[in-house]
Amino acid sequence: MNKVRRLYATLLRRYGPQGWWPAESQYEIIVGALLTQNTNWKNVESAISNLKRAGRLEPEGLLCTGSGELEALIRPSGFYRQKAERLRALTRKYLEIAGRQKSGARAVSREELLAVKGVGKETADSILLYAYGKPIFVIDAYTRRFCKRHSLFEGKEYDEYREFFESSLPRSAKMFKEYHALIVRWGKENGQEKKTKK
DNA sequence: GGCCAGGTGTAAA
DNA sequence: TTTACACATGGC
Numbered sequence: 001m002n003k004v005r006r007l008y009a010t011l012l013r014r015y016g017p018q019g020w021w022p023a024e025s026q027y028e029i030i031v032g033a034l035l036t037q038n039t040n041w042k043n044v045e046s047a048i049s050n051l052k053r054a055g056r057l058e059p060e061g062l063l064c065t066g067s068g069e070l071e072a073l074i075r076p077s078g079f080y081r082q083k084a085e086r087l088r089a090l091t092r093k094y095l096e097i098a099g100r101q102k103s104g105a106r107a108v109s110r111e112e113l114l115a116v117k118g119v120g121k122e123t124a125d126s127i128l129l130y131a132y133g134k135p136i137f138v139i140d141a142y143t144r145r146f147c148k149r150h151s152l153f154e155g156k157e158y159d160e161y162r163e164f165f166e167s168s169l170p171r172s173a174k175m176f177k178e179y180h181a182l183i184v185r186w187g188k189e190n191g192q193e194k195k196t197k198k
Numbered sequence: 199g200g201c202c203a204g205g206t207g208t209a210a211a
Numbered sequence: 212t213t214t215a216c217a218c219a220t221g222g223c
Contacts, residue, residue, distance in 0.1 A: 036204050036205085037206065038219095040220085041203080043220060076220060079219055082217095082219095083219095120206050126204080140204050141205085187204080191202095
């Protein structure tokens with residue numbers, strides 16, 4: 001049993017299952033993944049609840065919402081102008097994937113998500129893992145801090161971290177979901193040391 | 199009042 | 212390839 005697995009057991013014992021991703025639908029996960037970019041989750045919840053209340057938290061409904069109205073609804077999540085635009089692009093991709101799945105065509109790929117403007121590696125991987133159940137380990141700022149703090153791994157590239165975790169753990173989406181959630185939970189209780197000036 | 203939050207795209211060096 | 216900066220709100 002390696003250190004990565006032992007730490008997982010420790011976190012799970014300390015915090016219990018986190019039950020991520022907190023959402024009522026697959027589409028809500030995708031919307032949350034985009035809105036949470038560099039943003040406090042509380043603000044995202046507020047934006048999502050606005051969308052829900054307005055009946056816009058579904059792909060077709062969101063796409064037929066005017067720019068001004070959409071921006072106003074997601075305003076609490078910050079970067080609201082660009083996020084409104086990017087949310088539309090991602091929603092179109094989501095519908096395209098859904099249509100394909102219905103006809104049994106090829107499955108969702110990381111590349112096509114990355115091709116959507118506003119979707120970077122973390123967002124793409126969050127979507128693949130939490131919305132589509134693909135066994136891909138999500139790396140975020142907390143994960144890097146976690147690695148450093150526990151002397152697990154010190155790399156540079158996003159994919160180096162991802163491969164480190166994926167090669168240290170059984171290939172299980174269920175475990176990847178829980179581990180990432182636990183790291184975030186850990187991160188919220190362990191503020192960063194100093195802030196090396198990003 | 200400044201720092202931070204479950205990043206990403208773009209432009210310049 | 213690396214670094215710098217814009218994007219923006221809300222909580223402490």
